[in-house]
Amino acid sequence: MARAEPQIFEVVDSTRLTLNMHRLTLGGTGLEGFPCDQRGGYIKFMLSKPKIGKAVVRTYTIRNQSERGLDVDFAMHGTPAESGPATKWAITARIGDKIMVGGPGPAKPMPDGRGPFLLVGDMTALPAISVNLEDLPDNATGHAIILIRNEADKQNLTKPANVKIQWLVEEDLGANSALLAEAARSVPNVDDLAYAWVACEFEAMKQLRQYLRVEQNLGKERLYISSYWKHGMVEDDHKIVKRVDAEAIT
Numbered sequence: 001m002a003r004a005e006p007q008i009f010e011v012v013d014s015t016r017l018t019l020n021m022h023r024l025t026l027g028g029t030g031l032e033g034f035p036c037d038q039r040g041g042y043i044k045f046m047l048s049k050p051k052i053g054k055a056v057v058r059t060y061t062i063r064n065q066s067e068r069g070l071d072v073d074f075a076m077h078g079t080p081a082e083s084g085p086a087t088k089w090a091i092t093a094r095i096g097d098k099i100m101v102g103g104p105g106p107a108k109p110m111p112d113g114r115g116p117f118l119l120v121g122d123m124t125a126l127p128a129i130s131v132n133l134e135d136l137p138d139n140a141t142g143h144a145i146i147l148i149r150n151e152a153d154k155q156n157l158t159k160p161a162n163v164k165i166q167w168l169v170e171e172d173l174g175a176n177s178a179l180l181a182e183a184a185r186s187v188p189n190v191d192d193l194a195y196a197w198v199a200c201e202f203e204a205m206k207q208l209r210q211y212l213r214v215e216q217n218l219g220k221e222r223l224y225i226s227s228y229w230k231h232g233m234v235e236d237d238h239k240i241v242k243r244v245d246a247e248a249i250t
């Protein structure tokens with residue numbers, strides 16, 4: 001959990017990164033006193049619900065951190081009217097808009113070493129995967145499988161030459177929960193993996209966990225696996241399902 005008291009940040013930049021990925025840069029007073037080097041960690045947006053009083057809380061990755069602010073990349077899922085509150089806020093935000101932000105919570109980095117590594121995720125995990133790829137040593141080897149909504153959502157990622165990127169495209173992101181696991185099953189020599197890092201939609205995560213943890217016997221020291229959202233469910237309900245699932249498997 002993010003522990004620090006929420007602070008007020010201000011939108012200092014707003015850019016459409018790719019067709020379905022929107023970047024906000026958040027600076028302002030909240031940045032003063034925010035710990036350094038939190039790239040890859042997560043923050044909690046407290047979106048106000050004026051009449052009800054209780055904030056709607058949504059979790060996002062710090063893609064970059066600089067003196068100017070925190071870059072946060074929002075995977076879009078529809079028009080502003082169709083989107084959840086965080087995505088709607090992000091794509092309609094204007095420079096100078098203010099937002100309460102809690103955190104940071106810790107990053108989930110790759111371990112030291114040259115691999116081979118496997119990284120798997122959808123657009124919600126693309127910021128975290130990008131950070132992890134950037135931080136691998138030049139001689140690292142491996143494979144990254146990334147699910148995007150459109151060919152136009154491919155990004156030019158900084159990565160070691162011998163880490164291969166495989167892009168998968170699904171317009172209704174997360175609707176086919178088998179896609180990522182099927183792609184992972186086609187990666188050769190999975191039993192030689194030094195480490196696998198996975199974050200995606202809940203049902204897709206379960207299929208990957210079945211393959212990597214149960215069938216390939218990757219223990220916790222060789223596997224990070226998490227769901228970042230659940231198809232058809234708002235984050236608050238996803239968190240409950242995630243907790244019940246975690247208790248059931250441990």
Ligand SMILES: Cc1cc2nc3c(=O)[nH]c(=O)nc-3n(C[C@H](O)[C@H](O)[C@H](O)COP(=O)(O)OP(=O)(O)OC[C@H]3O[C@@H](n4cnc5c(N)ncnc54)[C@H](O)[C@@H]3O)c2cc1C
Nearest residue numbers: 060061075077084085086087124228230231232233234235
């Ligand atoms: C540690 C962590 C880090 C995360 N980092 C990022 C990040 O950097 N960028 C990012 O985009 N997301 C990230 N997420 C996922 C993000 O928190 C969820 O997608 C969140 O539900 C979005 O909130 P919302 O208000 O837009 O939608 P909600 O109100 O939560 O959901 C509304 C509806 O939209 C659906 N939905 C939610 N997200 C998506 C999606 N991406 N595609 C399709 N349908 C969706 C839900 O299933 C629901 O039906 C992260 C999650 C975690 C746990």
